[in-house]
Amino acid sequence: MTMSQGSxxxxxxxxxxxxxxxxxxxxxxxxxxxxxxxxxxxxxxxRPGEENGTHYHFVSVETFKNLMKENAFLEHAEVFTxxxxxxxxxxxxxxxxxxxxxxxxxxxxxxxxxxxMPEAKSIFILPPSREELARRLDAxxxxxxxxxxxxxxQACGEISHYNEYDYLIVNxxxxxxxxxxxxxxxxxxxxxDKQACKYNDMLDRLVAQ
Amino acid sequence: MTMSQGSxxxxxxxxxxxxxxxxxxxxxxxxxxxxxxxxxxxxxxxRPGEENGTHYHFVSVETFKNLMKENAFLEHAEVFTxxxxxxxxxxxxxxxxxxxxxxxxxxxxxxxxxxxMPEAKSIFILPPSREELARRLDAxxxxxxxxxxxxxxQACGEISHYNEYDYLIVNxxxxxxxxxxxxxxxxxxxxxDKQACKYNDMLDRLVAQ
Numbered sequence: 001m002t003m004s005q006g007s008x009x010x011x012x013x014x015x016x017x018x019x020x021x022x023x024x025x026x027x028x029x030x031x032x033x034x035x036x037x038x039x040x041x042x043x044x045x046x047r048p049g050e051e052n053g054t055h056y057h058f059v060s061v062e063t064f065k066n067l068m069k070e071n072a073f074l075e076h077a078e079v080f081t082x083x084x085x086x087x088x089x090x091x092x093x094x095x096x097x098x099x100x101x102x103x104x105x106x107x108x109x110x111x112x113x114x115x116x117m118p119e120a121k122s123i124f125i126l127p128p129s130r131e132e133l134a135r136r137l138d139a140x141x142x143x144x145x146x147x148x149x150x151x152x153x154q155a156c157g158e159i160s161h162y163n164e165y166d167y168l169i170v171n172x173x174x175x176x177x178x179x180x181x182x183x184x185x186x187x188x189x190x191x192x193d194k195q196a197c198k199y200n201d202m203l204d205r206l207v208a209q
Numbered sequence: 210m211t212m213s214q215g216s217x218x219x220x221x222x223x224x225x226x227x228x229x230x231x232x233x234x235x236x237x238x239x240x241x242x243x244x245x246x247x248x249x250x251x252x253x254x255x256r257p258g259e260e261n262g263t264h265y266h267f268v269s270v271e272t273f274k275n276l277m278k279e280n281a282f283l284e285h286a287e288v289f290t291x292x293x294x295x296x297x298x299x300x301x302x303x304x305x306x307x308x309x310x311x312x313x314x315x316x317x318x319x320x321x322x323x324x325x326m327p328e329a330k331s332i333f334i335l336p337p338s339r340e341e342l343a344r345r346l347d348a349x350x351x352x353x354x355x356x357x358x359x360x361x362x363q364a365c366g367e368i369s370h371y372n373e374y375d376y377l378i379v380n381x382x383x384x385x386x387x388x389x390x391x392x393x394x395x396x397x398x399x400x401x402d403k404q405a406c407k408y409n410d411m412l413d414r415l416v417a418q
Binding site for chain 2: 126133155156168180184190195199202203205
């Protein structure tokens with residue numbers, strides 16, 4: 001068997017749709033270690049509990065700007081004077097090793113990624129209703145009413161871009177949504193070009209007259 | 210919820226790869242009745258045990274030729290003076306009802322189908338090796354050595370078209386191969402355009418500011 005390339009998955013969702021929990025569950029079950037989440041570079045300071053190389057690659061503004069000049073990012077953005085970016089190098093390396101990479105990113109980042117890597121597959125995760133989204137944001141217990149209202153408005157804005165994605169998952173039941181993501185990954189891995197690479201020798205023997 | 214359209218799946222394989230068993234198992238588990246196998250029209254005589262409308266639609270040569278003139282077939286072929294064809298009408302009807310249709314057909318039929326319905330997804334099923342294919346053909350106990358050798362040569366010819374398909378499934382372990390087909394169908398159903406149709410009202414409410 002020959003190694004076939006991994007895939008890049010863009011995953012977007014409004015806050016409260018359950019994106020992070022779904023990606024965590026997917027990777028937790030993945031004993032084969034052939035899936036990873038992309039870790040962003042950022043110039044913001046690490047918060048308590050955040051580790052360099054696990055939550056983010058924490059770098060200086062100078063380093064970040066140099067990486068930008070070298071075209072090292074598949075996408076980057078400035079948010080409240082901090083820079084965030086996705087390293088092209090690390091993703092290329094993982095994909096060449098046959099590892100699927102998941103990129104947790106908003107619709108604006110998704111547009112940049114698609115432009116730089118058109119073969120990336122994109123998944124949008126939806127909450128089942130406005131009411132459920134509001135309930136989930138409220139249940140976190142970490143935000144005031146004002147903040148929740150602002151997040152709801154942001155969520156509507158994010159959701160309005162759902163039609164730019166390849167797949168749409170409704171996270172009503174967590175296990176169903178998780179099985180949906182798994183089906184996407186499984187189907188993608190048996191695409192003809194990937195299998196033809198993986199089973200190259202076997203196919204040669206089967207076709208030989 | 211609004212009804213989204215079903216998909217057409219072309220399924221090809223050399224004799225002995227396990228195509229029929231896989232499609233049967235898939236449909237047997239399908240309690241939702243949202244998958245069907247396309248039933249071909251043929252001018253050949255029914256064999257003992259074959260029922261009209263179940264195994265084939267048995268029609269006269271005249272009827273078949275009239276249907277051909279009306280462009281009623283998505284594909285058709287003449288094999289040993291008998292005609293075989295796939296009705297466009299029935300498939301369109303099923304797809305419009307949200308039913309996925311499976312079309313058991315060889316690579317030549319697959320080419321015609323793709324031409325007439327480019328949105329069809331195509332799946333090629335492979336045996337894991339020449340030796341296993343020969344063993345499976347022999348285990349049927351219904352063919353002579355000569356016939357098996359002929360079938361092996363035919364199989365090589367059929368397999369040489371694997372790269373014209375969207376998906377490639379290696380049927381080494383039946384349950385794994387069955388899960389592969391299920392993943393393809395599941396992933397196809399959560400494609401953005403299908404979900405946008407199904408969850409039209411929900412999306413309108415989620416996006417409304």
